[in-house]
Amino acid sequence: MLRDSMRLSDVVGTFVTPVFSGIINHDMSAQKNEGMEAIISLAKRRGFIYQGSEIYGGLSGTWDYGPLGVTLKRNIMDLWWKMFVQDRDDMYGVDAAILMNQKVWQASGHVETFVDPLCEDTVNHRRYRTDHILKDKGIDPTGMNMEQMDEVVRTNGFKSPDGNPLSESRTFNMMFKTNVGPVDDEASISYLRPETAQGIFANYKNVVDSFYPDLPFGIAQQGKAFRNEISPRDFIFRSREFEQMEIEYFVHPEKWQESFDALLKDIYDFLDALGLPKESIHELEVPAEDRAHYSQRTVDMEFDFPIGREELLGLAYRTNFDLGNIERVSGRSMEYTIKGTNEKFVPHVIEPSFGVERAMMAVLSSAYTEDEVNGEKRIYLKLPEHLAPVKYAVSPLLKNKPELVEKAREVYQMLKKKHGNVMWDDNGNIGKRYRRQDEIGTPYCVVVDFDTLEDGTVTVRDRDTTEQTRVKIEELA
């Protein structure tokens, strides 16, 4: 669970906490908007990210990944899985179902408190987040509960954007609700999970029973989560359907600090592997009054996105709050016995929580670069090689010369066999191809020309420097 979005499930009632969605965007500068728009435009044009259900006018808060976006997303998710699960001895992966027994969300507190305060235009029945109404009137709702916000609306006679009176607020649960089975009643209610974390907690006992790992150990999961945001915004930053990468790291209650520090270091290693510039990453030590009541330490990693400085991921020490809830509601013991001893306790957890789309947006916005080449504006994505959807593009200099095409296909097949992510590109002239490959972040363009047939060398053009060098085919890979 990312902290800013869990704000209302970790406290009782509908208070507004300081790290609040969408505040920064209200005063988003035109310049920031431009930066974001340029990336959105490139993402669509080049097949990274399309609006969800675009052909039917869209479905707000959903996004579809095109051929290059899928690969970039997979590269990010696979890198995380490799660094946090596969390469480690202390991590266990799980993949829990999106639909879970409603008790999961009763125990976690989501049914009761994962809510936003909504008021209604009493004439046209449009609904608004009450805190947004206050924000728009220049009032900071931080720390107010719903009644206090209503009081402010009443006292000041605030109206809806259409100028009509506003109703009192009601809580609106952000979980998508559905029914499982043939009968629609209370018993058949289920929710689309609003976070992957509870799928991990629900399987804690299964993993312990199957593997009995030594403490500390972690359970990791990647997968979709869903939140019925009233105002999804900022491209893929805050959408209704998104992908998380979460870990619950189970520790001895007295030894949480060392694991917390170690995980913080691992997070930095991952962000470094994503190629994010250090100066854009900000570690925010969340002060006690803003933390969930049970947490003794929470660190938010913020990032300088084009939309402003916003949360990229969170690292929270959650004590035994979640396993304790499961014990209470399921009636089953979550205790862990230290091997060879009688020492028994419910482990505490540290939770690193990543949003895939936020990581992707950080990668894209860090990579997006404009410069000038031969007096012309050039756009390119300075993606790290291991994340680039295409590593090599291979072209024949001229597509109507069979001998060039044949040789280029040879080089293409050789590289593809070795690297997988290689693209054949013979569309338009060489200049256009370079431009296109720059925009999708391809580090190297390989061109087969007449010299190739003579001396077995090809032109390799570097994305970042635009320099071209002659390289022997056998030295290419």
Added chain:
Amino acid sequence: MLRDSMRLSDVVGTFVTPVFSGIINHDMSAQKNEGMEAIISLAKRRGFIYQGSEIYGGLSGTWDYGPLGVTLKRNIMDLWWKMFVQDRDDMYGVDAAILMNQKVWQASGHVETFVDPLCEDTVNHRRYRTDHILKDKGIDPTGMNMEQMDEVVRTNGFKSPDGNPLSESRTFNMMFKTNVGPVDDEASISYLRPETAQGIFANYKNVVDSFYPDLPFGIAQQGKAFRNEISPRDFIFRSREFEQMEIEYFVHPEKWQESFDALLKDIYDFLDALGLPKESIHELEVPAEDRAHYSQRTVDMEFDFPIGREELLGLAYRTNFDLGNIERVSGRSMEYTIKGTNEKFVPHVIEPSFGVERAMMAVLSSAYTEDEVNGEKRIYLKLPEHLAPVKYAVSPLLKNKPELVEKAREVYQMLKKKHGNVMWDDNGNIGKRYRRQDEIGTPYCVVVDFDTLEDGTVTVRDRDTTEQTRVKIEELA
């Protein structure tokens, strides 16, 4: 879309088609049950697959994947992606949102016809599939529509399993419904996608606009799909939440046959790479009267599961039915223009559709083997090496000898660096470790003993033959 589950959306009304869910299971022999039960038990015990929400008594039709199940599933999905997308020049991957604009399902026909016939016990209001009621009474509902089934119930005075009168049937839509946004009304209805295929069709135009690929080309997607099955059953074979791998392969209307044949061959290559025995795979040429009205050819690949011969995947020629529906409802042209010509048409499609869980169940049931070693029954999974969640398990002969442990850690690190999927196992005696590794399908167990310290060789024990050989450490990898 897998054909048997699309039966009711490809025809108008609620007819029952011959390839029907759960029929075989009604007369499932005790022996078949046993085979399935053995696999389910191993899957849970060893951390492959757990019942979804088990800690709260479960949620019927959902399954959670444990550490080994996640890896096996990833290995299968990655293999598919490599063979069908990455290694090819004619395939484009997408990853569309699960929540889509409701028009997607109006256009596809799912809102109206993706339905099951349900009747109700008029006393206790339990609901039953009418065709299942008939089946249980020994009557074959194949080809009957809802009214005909009701007529049979009425004429024969069939009662519910609790002995009460049954109501007339009503249609029940198998899509999970939810609402997107703050207001629950007709306009905000959305569905959990019942198939990934429509996410591909909805992005056909985006992909063509971004890449303008030559025909034929395919768009591929992997991802979750959801169906509110009345009676989920047979382990992961028919669940409410599952994972699909689908391709829509776009072709010139006159050239569909060659692509159909080529894809059929590719499917066989994939099944071979999964290690499925040829004799368990059956190609079913679906006769005209059982095909969707627009399809000129459909092949079902069936597999001999422990629950009987059932559909593993489908390959269907769907003409321009789906893109035609989108044109009609969206009002936008789906025409493709052959490059350099004026030839324009809506492409036809061929759809290979795979269920991940079915592939996994086929792999597990093919791999599950019992034999006898030294007079004791042994269970092992004969998984192909490239699918096995763990390729090498590394052990010190004795865990209380630091020099053995140290050397074994060295070997472990070396293999892990090279192969990734390597497990450290020092639990219990060597015999127990072999037994455990056999059950999870680890091809090789590597044991470091005192000889290792002398001559640098280790024992490598083969899962299938149980033979042990001495191998030099440097020759291991």
